[in-house]
Amino acid sequence: MQKVEVLGAWLLAFLWAAPLLYAIWAAFHPMDFISRFVLTAPLTLDNFGNAWKVAPFARYFMNSFFLVCLILAGQFILCTLAAYAFARFEFPGKEIAFLLVLVQIMIMPDVLIVKNYQTISSLGLVDTILGIGLPYMASAFGIFLLRQAFKQVPKELEEAARVEGAGWLAVLWKVYIPLAKPTYLAYGLVSVSYHWNNFLWPVIITNSTETRPVTVGLSIFGAPESGVNFSVISAGTLLAVSPLLIAFLIFQRQFVQSFMRSGIK
Amino acid sequence: MKLQRQIAGQVYAWLLLLPAAVLMIAFTHYPIVGGFISSFFSTAREGRSSKFVGLDNYAAMIADPVFWQVLQNNAIYALGVIPVSVALALFMAVCVNGRLPARGLVRAAYFTPTILPMIAVANIWLFFYTPQIGLLDQICALFNIPSRSWLGDTRTALGCMMVLAVWKDAGFFMIFFLAALQGIPPDLEEAALIEGTGRWYYFRRVTLPLLMPTMLFVLVNATINSFKLVDHIFILTKGGPDNASSLLLYYIYEVAFGFWDTAYASTLTVVLLAILTLAAITQFRYMEKRVHYR
Numbered sequence: 001m002q003k004v005e006v007l008g009a010w011l012l013a014f015l016w017a018a019p020l021l022y023a024i025w026a027a028f029h030p031m032d033f034i035s036r037f038v039l040t041a042p043l044t045l046d047n048f049g050n051a052w053k054v055a056p057f058a059r060y061f062m063n064s065f066f067l068v069c070l071i072l073a074g075q076f077i078l079c080t081l082a083a084y085a086f087a088r089f090e091f092p093g094k095e096i097a098f099l100l101v102l103v104q105i106m107i108m109p110d111v112l113i114v115k116n117y118q119t120i121s122s123l124g125l126v127d128t129i130l131g132i133g134l135p136y137m138a139s140a141f142g143i144f145l146l147r148q149a150f151k152q153v154p155k156e157l158e159e160a161a162r163v164e165g166a167g168w169l170a171v172l173w174k175v176y177i178p179l180a181k182p183t184y185l186a187y188g189l190v191s192v193s194y195h196w197n198n199f200l201w202p203v204i205i206t207n208s209t210e211t212r213p214v215t216v217g218l219s220i221f222g223a224p225e226s227g228v229n230f231s232v233i234s235a236g237t238l239l240a241v242s243p244l245l246i247a248f249l250i251f252q253r254q255f256v257q258s259f260m261r262s263g264i265k
Numbered sequence: 266m267k268l269q270r271q272i273a274g275q276v277y278a279w280l281l282l283l284p285a286a287v288l289m290i291a292f293t294h295y296p297i298v299g300g301f302i303s304s305f306f307s308t309a310r311e312g313r314s315s316k317f318v319g320l321d322n323y324a325a326m327i328a329d330p331v332f333w334q335v336l337q338n339n340a341i342y343a344l345g346v347i348p349v350s351v352a353l354a355l356f357m358a359v360c361v362n363g364r365l366p367a368r369g370l371v372r373a374a375y376f377t378p379t380i381l382p383m384i385a386v387a388n389i390w391l392f393f394y395t396p397q398i399g400l401l402d403q404i405c406a407l408f409n410i411p412s413r414s415w416l417g418d419t420r421t422a423l424g425c426m427m428v429l430a431v432w433k434d435a436g437f438f439m440i441f442f443l444a445a446l447q448g449i450p451p452d453l454e455e456a457a458l459i460e461g462t463g464r465w466y467y468f469r470r471v472t473l474p475l476l477m478p479t480m481l482f483v484l485v486n487a488t489i490n491s492f493k494l495v496d497h498i499f500i501l502t503k504g505g506p507d508n509a510s511s512l513l514l515y516y517i518y519e520v521a522f523g524f525w526d527t528a529y530a531s532t533l534t535v536v537l538l539a540i541l542t543l544a545a546i547t548q549f550r551y552m553e554k555r556v557h558y559r
Contacts, residue, residue: 009360013374082285089278104293106545114530115296138288197382199496215384222388237385260444
């Protein structure tokens with residue numbers, strides 16, 4: 001590679017890392033040093049303590065954790081069953097049904113906020129974690145990925161299991177699911193990071209501390225009306241992103257490959 | 266006996282499909298169709314029930330200057346963010362795919378914004394744009410450029426959002442190019458270089474054509490993203506000043522949950538869905554073509 005390209009790549013990497021590095025700087029130093037970068041600046045953990053005191057982060061974390069687990073469990077179950085039907089059964093209306101599933105890949109529930117709010121409201125699920133998760137559980141994307149994975153399973157394996165007397169569900173459980181493990185991992189990582197980060201729909205559905213996920217909590221906490229200074233906001237922001245960020249830094253390869261796999265259709 | 270088994274299989278398939286179908290119809294197909302129907306009715310208010318109004322909502326939309334403003338903003342936003350983020354993504358992918366010192370670190374830096382929530386990112390960037398004490402103004406001060414309210418000025422607010430969006434998206438798009446680049450056999454480049462082909466010429470005539478399917482996929486996704494992701498507006502500007510930085514979906518949110526005019530919000534949603542459908546058709550038509558050539 002030429003020197004110009006290397007320099008360009010590094011400069012870009014610096015620019016791309018800078019906001020996060022800056023937030024780390026601001027969070028670990030007193031407010032006086034937020035725009036004075038001297039190496040002798042005293043380190044402090046006070047900002048984290050303050051952030052933890054100002055907003056109920058523990059509760060937000062619990063809500064987000066519960067939310068992503070609920071969605072993931074729902075998606076795994078519903079999408080596995082549907083993908084199995086599409087991959088291994090012949091039935092009338094299969095093509096139309098699959099086309100209808102594909103509609104959701106382009107028009108996701110994220111943009112259908114008006115009607116979905118009415119539906120969730122008529123089900124009495126406003127301000128519940130189930131209400132946030134329900135629209136995302138039947139995921140076209142999950143059905144699509146798992147269907148691809150199931151289709152690659154050799155038919156002979158299924159027939160062998162059949163000969164031993166296994167029923168349809170047993171075949172799914174013992175043959176298909178174990179062989180699709182990498183797809184489950186990839187889809188799981190993408191789904192968890194998507195819903196940990198999701199904001200618009202949760203902010204519409206929730207209106208109490210008991211249900212708000214981290215992103216919604218963070219938006220209230222970071223609002224100018226809350227009156228906390230930028231060092232504390234940085235600390236709170238780092239707290240909110242830390243679970244995913246740490247997971248990413250440890251499992252970088254899996255993350256990048258999962259996002260890659262999920263995009264290649 | 267055989268027929269019986271066949272029918273049993275069909276019933277079984279539909280039973281497997283049923284749970285996903287119920288939820289998908291309830292939260293994807295019903296809102297698409299129901300929203301379209303609602304756009305021909307008035308909003309039910311206290312004492313007044315919803316009634317058929319024909320194309321009144323659409324007439325109101327065409328007469329609504331805010332609608333045209335957010336549509337224009339969204340077009341500028343998409344046309345600005347997409348080419349820049351895709352070009353940067355391509356450059357990043359080529360760099361990370363080559364023999365770059367500290368490659369792993371560079372790749373991690375590019376990709377990190379993708380896994381951060383937009384809300385968190387906006388919180389950090391808000392401080393960059395803050396007048397006087399913000400980093401941007403501090404840098405400007407070094408060059409004697411006067412301080413300004415970056416997010417409070419109708420001329421710069423949308424631009425600030427676009428810079429943030431480029432930063433957030435480029436690393437995400439990079440990985441798709443990277444995957445495609447890794448699929449190109451390296452002997453191809455070696456052979457070309459031995460033949461004396463210039464690197465830039467090789468990139469233009471060999472690499473770029475091979476990346477075209479990925480390019481289309483990324484472009485369609487980038488378009489969808491620029492109409493779907495509005496989280497940063499909540500933190501940075503709330504659409505202001507004077508709707509200068511508002512986007513279509515954010516306006517739908519305001520109309521539906523600020524003014525509670527659900528009929529008008531449904532009408533606006535129809536426009537948004539039309540745009541997304543257009544993007545989808547582009548991709549499907551292309552994919553069909555590719556299947557034919559195979």
